[in-house]
Amino acid sequence: MACQKFQILGAGSYGTVFLGRLSSSTSTDPQVFAVKSSKLESSRSLRVEGRILNQLRGCPYIVHCFGDDTSLEHEEVVYNLLLEYAPGGSLESLIKSRPGNIMEFEVSFYAYQLLKGLEEVHGWGLVHCDLKPANVLVFPCGCGVNRLKIADFGLAKPSGVNIFGNCHRGSLLYTSPESLVSGMHEAPKDIWAIGCIVVEMITGNPPDAFLNIASKKPEIPEGISNSCKDFLEMCFARNPSTRWTAAMLLNHRFVANEFNLLLGKKLEDHHQVNSPFGFEGWSSTTCLFSTRIRACSSRPSASNQPVLFHQKMKTVILGH
Structure with missing residues (x-):
């Protein structure tokens, strides 16, 4: 061959x-x-x-x-x-093609898929460490929305194992406070990145909180539902020990809706x-x-x- x-x-x-x-x-x-x-x-x-x-x-x-x-x-x-091969390119390219024009129900379904992927990653005792739109692949599924898949595990590490020393690894725009300040790269770092990706899907731009990450968290966008605001608050908890896990967020009302559950089940059943x-x-x-x-x-x-x-x-x- x-x-x-x-x-x-x-x-x-x-x-x-x-x-x-x-x-x-x-x-x-x-x-x-x-x-x-x-x-x-x-x-x-x-x-x-x-x-x-x-x-x-x-x-x-x-x-x-x-x-x-x-x-x-x-x-x-x-x-x-x-x-x-992902015919739809990356989530980054999708966001750039529709800046600020991805509807909240679609953002919710994409967040649901990313959390399902992270739940699997974290369940194996791994941390992605570099979750961002460029590392999420898009597969059009012909139902008005897309299937997403997490990719690029080049910086992934076993949970609880310090292989980076006290150095920051990953993209600054999606990093968490404990990663930047203390060099801590564990599962909560990936959850913070989920919050950043949701903000970027809604607004078309990543949050710029890393500029003042030692003193504040990203701004929650205006004009979004209360459930989305609360979801982001859970992702952006400054203390990583109180930040919600992927499994917890999958039960949050922002993503745990009938549309996401039914379409997600359909995509899983027909995944080949x-x-x-x-x-x-x-x-x-x-x-x-x-x-x-x-x-x-x-x-x-x-x-x-x-x-x-x-x-x-x-x-x-x-x-x-």
Whole structure:
């Protein structure tokens, strides 16, 4: 099986995301997927993300990962995560396309889905640590609203384990007071981010409370329902020990309404991710995206590519 990367979808600190397809696919059956790639020597965060996504596989509110791959691409050893493709882009792009024009009932359903995803993440004893609209993927479902899935677990960590020291990690616009001031990165940090995302969906702009985060919390938008105001108050409790959990917020009247519960159940019952690779579970593969080596006097020919690949792998992994 051979695959191709043919379009860049985005780039971040830990990798570049491409649109990929099987080399055997046709214009009528493109079998596209997303590929998150990084040079092998700098792929630690991406490999951690792959293990986490494998652990969370099957949750309707978490992006699906088909497996990983290590390829020799343009004479570089590259690590790839094979992910489902989100045709609707990110929640960030959705908000920018409709600034301040996402209706409250729709915001409620999106908050419901994010909380369902976080409930799963936190239930596994994990903290996302970088929840923001750019890390939420959009899947149009043909019912007037969209399915959302949490993605980008490059900064995720086990709960109760301090792997960042006292340093802040994640995006400042969505950070919590205890994360910025004390370097505390636990589940309440993700809940604060949910509040920030809800504000951004309503207003079109993220809250700017991080500028004065030591002394105040984000401003609650005007013109919203009392239930939405109360929901945000629970997300923005300054003391992380009194901030509501994902499970508690799922019972809040802002999201625990008949529309959300019925549509959420429908999406869950019809959740299916079709693998373009012929396998439904996790698969670790090699050389899906390998490219031919340019033959010249100073470089090996294409026929020597497998030998060169293993030599480069040994150099990267063993350091010699």
